[in-house]
Amino acid sequence: MKQLFYWQAINEALEEEMKRDPNVFVMGEDVAIYGGAYGVTRGLMEKFGEERVRDTAISEAAIAGAGLGAAVTGMRPVIEIMYIDFISIALDQIYNQMAKIRYMFGGKTKVPIVVRTQGGPGRTLGAHHSQSLESWLVHVPGLKVVMPATPYDAKGLLKSAIREDNPVIFIEHKMLYGTKGEIPEEEYTLPIGKASIKREGSDVTIIAYSMALLKALKAAEQLQKGGINCEVIDPLTLLPLDIATIMESVKKTHKVVIVHEACKTGGTGAEIGMQIIENGFDYLDAPIKRVCGADVPMPKAPNLEKLAVPQVEDIIKVTKELCE
Amino acid sequence: MEKTELDKKTAVFYLKQMMQIRQFEDKIMDLLGQNIAEGGSHLYAGQEAIAVGAMASINPDDYIVSTHRGHGHCIAKGGKLPELMAEILGKKTGCCKGKGGSLHLADVSTGNLGANGVVGGGFGLATGAGLTIKIKKTNQVVLCFFGDGATNQGLFHECLNMAAKWVLPVVYICENNLYGMSVSVKRASALEDLTKKASPYGIPTDTVDGMDVLAVRDGVTKFVKHSREGKGPSMIVCQSYRYYGHSRSDPRVYRTKEEEKFWHDRDAILTFGRKMVEQKILTQQEVDNLDKEVQKELDDATKYAIESPLPEPSALYEDLYV
Numbered sequence: 002m003k004q005l006f007y008w009q010a011i012n013e014a015l016e017e018e019m020k021r022d023p024n025v026f027v028m029g030e031d032v033a034i035y036g037g038a039y040g041v042t043r044g045l046m047e048k049f050g051e052e053r054v055r056d057t058a059i060s061e062a063a064i065a066g067a068g069l070g071a072a073v074t075g076m077r078p079v080i081e082i083m084y085i086d087f088i089s090i091a092l093d094q095i096y097n098q099m100a101k102i103r104y105m106f107g108g109k110t111k112v113p114i115v116v117r118t119q120g121g122p123g124r125t126l127g128a129h130h131s132q133s134l135e136s137w138l139v140h141v142p143g144l145k146v147v148m149p150a151t152p153y154d155a156k157g158l159l160k161s162a163i164r165e166d167n168p169v170i171f172i173e174h175k176m177l178y179g180t181k182g183e184i185p186e187e188e189y190t191l192p193i194g195k196a197s198i199k200r201e202g203s204d205v206t207i208i209a210y211s212m213a214l215l216k217a218l219k220a221a222e223q224l225q226k227g228g229i230n231c232e233v234i235d236p237l238t239l240l241p242l243d244i245a246t247i248m249e250s251v252k253k254t255h256k257v258v259i260v261h262e263a264c265k266t267g268g269t270g271a272e273i274g275m276q277i278i279e280n281g282f283d284y285l286d287a288p289i290k291r292v293c294g295a296d297v298p299m300p301k302a303p304n305l306e307k308l309a310v311p312q313v314e315d316i317i318k319v320t321k322e323l324c325e
Numbered sequence: 326m327e328k329t330e331l332d333k334k335t336a337v338f339y340l341k342q343m344m345q346i347r348q349f350e351d352k353i354m355d356l357l358g359q360n361i362a363e364g365g366s367h368l369y370a371g372q373e374a375i376a377v378g379a380m381a382s383i384n385p386d387d388y389i390v391s392t393h394r395g396h397g398h399c400i401a402k403g404g405k406l407p408e409l410m411a412e413i414l415g416k417k418t419g420c421c422k423g424k425g426g427s428l429h430l431a432d433v434s435t436g437n438l439g440a441n442g443v444v445g446g447g448f449g450l451a452t453g454a455g456l457t458i459k460i461k462k463t464n465q466v467v468l469c470f471f472g473d474g475a476t477n478q479g480l481f482h483e484c485l486n487m488a489a490k491w492v493l494p495v496v497y498i499c500e501n502n503l504y505g506m507s508v509s510v511k512r513a514s515a516l517e518d519l520t521k522k523a524s525p526y527g528i529p530t531d532t533v534d535g536m537d538v539l540a541v542r543d544g545v546t547k548f549v550k551h552s553r554e555g556k557g558p559s560m561i562v563c564q565s566y567r568y569y570g571h572s573r574s575d576p577r578v579y580r581t582k583e584e585e586k587f588w589h590d591r592d593a594i595l596t597f598g599r600k601m602v603e604q605k606i607l608t609q610q611e612v613d614n615l616d617k618e619v620q621k622e623l624d625d626a627t628k629y630a631i632e633s634p635l636p637e638p639s640a641l642y643e644d645l646y647v
Contacts, residue, residue: 060483062483066449093480103646105424
């Protein structure tokens with residue numbers, strides 16, 4: 002096992018897949034010479050040349066659109082939307098075109114494209130550089146939405162996403178790039194659509210992903226000291242959701258807390274919670290609780306930014322109340 | 326009149342395709358009126374010379390991206406009339422298994438990456454297909470069709486910039502039928518000469534008579550050659566007119582009878598047929614027979630479409646993911 006940063010794990014996945022398949026190429030703003038706004042693609046241009054690692058103009062719609070065009074004609078593009086906040090500019094190409102083309106064409110085409118992007122707060126960048134917009138994308142049939150938190154999961158899932166014949170939105174988190182984790186020396190992939198139990202427990206199920214997973218795990222550690230034994234599940238893929246793994250846990254714990262940084266209203270927590278109710282209301286001993294982002298644009302002030310997303314203490318408080 | 330260098334077989338091919346498109350559209354209008362075709366349909370009648378002339382300049386393995394008014398491109402790129410008609414009616418036997426319809430008519434098997442329900446939605450597809458060709462060095466080209474209205478979309482400019490910068494083999498073909506739904510080019514666009522919208526990107530442009538199949542063919546052929554020589558994209562504006570309203574509910578209050586007559590007098594099928602007879606490439610009898618032959622094809626295609634079953638309920642969730 003080696004220790005790699007989250008960004009390095011993603012970089013390694015890109016490099017391995019580009020070596021494996023000459024049809025894989027990377028395209029986006031500042032991905033080549035600069036190596037990506039958060040450094041994820043650094044070194045790739047030097048290794049693979051400018052034909053396969055392409056700096057684009059600041060044209061998100063064209064990046065997504067041309068990525069789609071390349072995907073349906075035989076390439077496997079990995080495009081980068083520098084901040085998920087900018088995905089709105091490319092959304093027509095993503096939700097009207099990329100997600101629907103296969104279905105609209107009666108299954109006569111494949112769309113093997115990965116849209117890499119990153120979101121989330123933590124750097125006091127304010128409302129246009131800190132959002133968590135995954136629920137917009139989860140609402141679009143035809144896409145797959147993956148949101149890994151650990152270097153291990155990021156690498157294995159990105160490799161699968163690149164090999165996938167469907168469009169995959171791969172959402173990273175800017176505050177995870179500098180976190181480290183173990184990566185096997187040998188090659189591996191992880192299945193899209195499969196949740197991961199990050200901590201086993203029996204008293205309550207905490208469902209959390211991306212940055213919120215790390216906070217949920219910290220909360221679980223502290224709750225253990227107070228005698229509450231938490232099971233922590235990372236769905237990893239938000240669309241399609243692995244509800245089976247979640248239900249196995251609910252059947253055991255009978256209590257659920259869902260944590261995410263995105264705004265609460267219309268967030269993925271609502272969907273996950275509702276699927277739990279539909280699949281097993283009778284297993285629940287108490288109402289499902291959500292610990293989510295505030296329903297506000299992300300403020301600049303560091304204290305307000307911190308208040309706008311769930312913190313470890315918030316998860317602890319809600320979980321304790323639920324278990325009392 | 327200038328003598329046209331055209332053999333009989335080619336003349337028949339162009340004329341027949343234009344007739345197929347016209348009669349296909351007339352038939353759909355008829356089916357809409359009878360409520361046999363449900364929903365809406367954007368009809369291409371009047372613009373046939375563009376699809377047929379442009380397609381005559383490329384090979385079967387080249388790509389096209391169609392428009393918000395896409396039936397004509399599908400036919401000219403080699404789509405089968407029964408399958409296309411069935412698709413318009415949402416039938417299982419349609420070229421998209423009844424999942425696409427008029428607005429999303431596509432036939433990837435013929436290199437047609439589809440019509441688009443979003444005006445200007447296909448610029449990315451075309452530009453990306455051009456990128457594949459460039460990377461794979463296959464020497465194919467892409468014809469990207471779009472209407473005058475689409476030149477006001479942001480993606481048009483983003484993609485022209487990208488294609489010009491990366492020297493991609495895409496011929497952008499603007500079908501200027503003078504109206505984006507009801508709003509005229511004069512009322513919508515700061516520039517009436519639409520080639521000027523592409524010229525800032527340093528690519529060659531041209532304007533041709535979109536009612537003249539040979540003018541379109543020759544204009545597009547010149548730019549296809551330019552792309553195949555590795556010189557990158559271009560844009561050609563084809564001046565044309567759509568005969569029907571934007572869709573079936575359109576009373577056409579935004580244009581005059583005189584204007585409609587002006588364009589009907591220059592009808593692509595009539596003028597081309599007349600020219601071929603005058604130049605003794607075809608006889609009037611041959612033109613009339615061709616018209617009847619196409620009527621029969623359309624009758625057969627329509628019968629096939631009407632008699633075809635709707636998709637099975639189980640098709641609802643099919644073909645969403647691989």
